[in-house]
Amino acid sequence: EDQVTQSPEALRxxxxxxxxxxxxxTVSGLRGLFWYRQxxxxxxxxxxxxxxxxxxxxxxRLKATLTKKESFLHITAPKPEDSATYLCAVQGNTGFQKxxxxxxxxxxxxx
Amino acid sequence: DTEVTQTPKHLVMGMTNKKSLxxxxxxxxxAMYWYKQxxxxxxxxxxxxxxxxxxxxxxxxxxFSPECPNSSLLNLHLHALQPEDxxxxxxxxxxxxxxxxxxxFGQGTRLTVV
Numbered sequence: 001e002d003q004v005t006q007s008p009e010a011l012r013x014x015x016x017x018x019x020x021x022x023x024x025x026t027v028s029g030l031r032g033l034f035w036y037r038q039x040x041x042x043x044x045x046x047x048x049x050x051x052x053x054x055x056x057x058x059x060x061r062l063k064a065t066l067t068k069k070e071s072f073l074h075i076t077a078p079k080p081e082d083s084a085t086y087l088c089a090v091q092g093n094t095g096f097q098k099x100x101x102x103x104x105x106x107x108x109x110x111x
Numbered sequence: 112d113t114e115v116t117q118t119p120k121h122l123v124m125g126m127t128n129k130k131s132l133x134x135x136x137x138x139x140x141x142a143m144y145w146y147k148q149x150x151x152x153x154x155x156x157x158x159x160x161x162x163x164x165x166x167x168x169x170x171x172x173x174x175f176s177p178e179c180p181n182s183s184l185l186n187l188h189l190h191a192l193q194p195e196d197x198x199x200x201x202x203x204x205x206x207x208x209x210x211x212x213x214x215x216f217g218q219g220t221r222l223t224v225v
Contacts, residue, residue, distance in 0.1 A: 043216035101153035
């Protein structure tokens with residue numbers, strides 16, 4: 001069974017204080033690993049797709065990396081508007097079209 | 112344009128009511144999804160439509176009835192719901208039918224059952 005574990009559950013940062021969020025996964029044949037950002041009461045907003053170990057993607061202050069067992073979302077010099085829940089999801093070879101989500105990391109960036 | 116539009120944004124319904132949630136996308140995506148999300152939990156898959164045909168039903172109770180009238184529209188018909196069905200209902204779509212590409216989500220319908 002595909003599984004995703006995210007850590008930490010919650011993270012408080014000062015503005016400008018860089019950090020990383022972790023997503024550990026077990027999956028039978030990774031088709032894709034996806035990062036989403038979700039604001040309270042809103043739908044998840046797509047950030048990145050990673051397909052193979054060693055792959056990296058960047059967008060503004062965010063950088064996602066992938067190994068064979070985990071993915072990291074690095075946040076460089078965060079701003080208060082980066083406060084949100086960050087969700088990681090995987091799509092494996094079994095269960096086509098079925099994303100398996102982690103429970104997310106709630107990030108709060110204080111000014 | 113990566114927009115998935117859901118209506119209504121908020122819905123309050125009694126346990127004997129019948130209501131429908133609507134979802135629309137114009138990205139030409141052939142896979143569409145309904146997810147349910149409870150507070151502080153991740154989204155849980157309910158249904159998947161591929162080429163307007165139901166391909167996955169995650170053992171969802173029959174009081175939830177999905178419908179895909181055409182390739183751009185997805186409905187979720189609700190009848191005789193329970194208070195525990197109160198949640199954020201999310202619609203999503205993706206280009207690829209095998210799960211290789213990302214899904215784009217709508218903003219959700221906040222459903223309260225009283």
